[in-house]
Amino acid sequence: MNRLNMKSNLMYLYLFAGLLLFSCQTARDTDAAKDExxxxxxxxxxxxxxxxxxxxxxxxxxxKELHADTWEGVLAAIRQYNIRNYSIYLQEIEGKLYLFSYYEYIGDDYDADMKRIAADTTTQRWWQETDPCQLPLPEALAKGEVWTPMEEVFHTD
Structure with missing residues (x-):
């Protein structure tokens, strides 16, 4: 499979993050609560x-080794730009390996925070290590992306 050059790949990673806001079903419901x-x-x-x-x-x-010892600068950017409860899972299906990622965004401006993460130099270096490991699905590759957004069909707390 032909891979996009690294600079393009980083740009496309940012673009996929922005598109998630529009392509994924979101759960930005509000509940009434009392403060202190x-x-x-x-x-x-x-x-x-x-x-x-x-x-x-x-x-x-x-x-797996990279993620067993994730760089502190990457973790700091994730926290700083409002991503919480971030998990990545691995599953083999019909002889092929797939990664599933899940996170919760708690900020007020998803696009701006994704731009800030993409601009972070430590995160850019991290992606230079992780991107060559990943094999985008055809629909993501056609858009120049690495990860394919998934539709949420069920959630309960």
Whole structure:
């Protein structure tokens, strides 16, 4: 499979993040709650994001090693720009490896925060390590993306 050059790949990663806001079903419901003073306030639920991509069998162990010791700068950017409860899962299906990622976005400006993450130099270096491990699904590859957004069909707390 022909891979996009790294610079284009990083740009496309940013673009997919922005498109998630429009292509994924979101869960930005508000519930009434009382703050510490007893006054009524609005609590915004996190935006839940799920995505899928392939994983190169030859790079699977390296990908796991990277994530077993994720760089602190990458983790700091994730926290700073309002991503919480971030998980990546691995599953083999019909002899092919797939990654499923899930996170919750708790900020107020998803596009701006995704731009900030994409501009972070440590995160850019991290993607230079992780991108070659991933095998985008055909629909993502056609759009120059790595991860394919998934539609949320059920959620319960």
């Amino acid at each position: 003073s007893g006054e009524q306030s609005t609590v915004t639920e996190p935006q839940r994001v799920g995505m899928v991509t392939g994983l190169s069998p030859e790079k699977a162990e390296y990908y």
